[in-house]
Amino acid sequence: MGVILVTSRSFSDGDVDLVERASRAGHRILRGPAHHDLEELRSLLHGADAWIAGTGEVTEAHLAAAPKLKVIARYGVGTEAVDLDAAGRRGIPVTNTPGANADAVADHAVGLMLSMLRFIPDGDRRVRDGDWAVRRGRELGAATVGIVGFGRIGQGVAKRLSGFGSRILAADPYLPTDLVRANGAEPVELDELFRHADVITLHAPGGQLLVDAGRLAGMRRGTVLVNTARGDLVEEAAIADALRDGILAGFAADTLYGDTAATHSPLLAADLADRVIVTPHLGAQTTQAVDNMGSLSLDDVIAVLKGAEPAHPVTAR
Structure with a gap:
């Protein structure tokens, strides 16, 4: 035995x-x-x-x-x-x-996009406090969505987004462009994706910094960023600054750097609660x-x- x-x-x-x-x-x-x-x-x-x-x-x-x-x-x-x-x-x-867990994480990524674009968690919190004021959101189908990392999960996100009618960009240095196109996305370089996407979702491997102050500065104002991959892909202090400056309209993640040790993350600041959604590694939990x-x-x-x-x-x- x-x-x-x-x-x-x-x-x-x-x-x-x-x-x-x-x-x-x-x-x-x-x-x-x-x-x-x-x-x-x-x-x-x-x-x-x-x-x-x-x-x-x-x-x-x-x-x-x-x-x-x-x-x-x-x-x-x-x-x-x-x-x-x-x-x-x-x-x-x-x-x-x-x-x-590709389908589960792809589902969760799209769920976070919708939750951020339509202010769903913030709306729930405000109603519980007696505030029924309306915040006008955006439709996912009207957005250009950039997918960073176009493996199984990224392709699953693209498949789901096709039903909404979103324009889909994908950056992945390891995939041939014909494979990216065959899975419903336009192949682009990473910096081009960050310049043109309304919503960006990260599905790249950890161990690299993809979103720092420099890259955030090149985004269009009002972008929504989603991270269901690894916490070390983003510079959290720079994300917080971009949210306060209006470069980012929202940040939604299934992970923070250090995870359960991240209770002092700048992204958990009280003044960002209406623009930040964080879930505790729910992506693969189906x-x-x-x-x-x-x-x-x-x-x-x-x-x-x-x-x-x-x-x-x-x-x-």
Whole structure:
């Protein structure tokens, strides 16, 4: 019997009983903390044959504490928190779950666009305070929407926007222009997208700064910016300044830099509450996405523990 350490909070929390599936395959699920604190994980890692890892860091020190470890399955898409080089040196394959939550995140991104353009959260707050004054919004179908990063999620956003009638721009240096056009968007360079879009939605990988004071200065006034990707893609202080100056009409995000440690983010200032929407990583939290991510990660773990190749390997950058 293999021991599978799971440090994702939502693993097997959907409609599919993945714990039972693991048991049928001859393995036992062992739960660990999602923050990946090494001292709390050390004894669990020591006996683990596989690790289905959440968003916390997976460092060389973690791997050194896991002498039996044969595979790390990242529960999600991003692998920037995993030391892929250290895993490679130890011969431990790393996998992820590409596309498992793409529909869920695309839905959420469009929901944030609508919420910002039509002042939905602010309207709810004001009605509860007895204020029924109307704020005039904008229609999504009348907007030019720029999609930064045109992978599965970005393409899913474009598909949803086609029903609204929006003009869609897409910037992605890794995709051929004919593929971008085939998925309903006009391919443009990143700076051109920022100059011409009314709404900009970020779906690029983390580890890079895409929105800083310089790029904000080149936007048209009244732009709405949405970030359901990674908190480090934006310079939060510059975003706050742009909101106060009217360059940005609104900012909506499913993440902030540092996440739960971001309680002092400049974007949470009281005077910006009517122009900022922040959700606590709800993008991938649908029953369907949870089932998809759990199933893909568990299937790859079971494959490796049987001596087979995983379906979704990730290589070092």
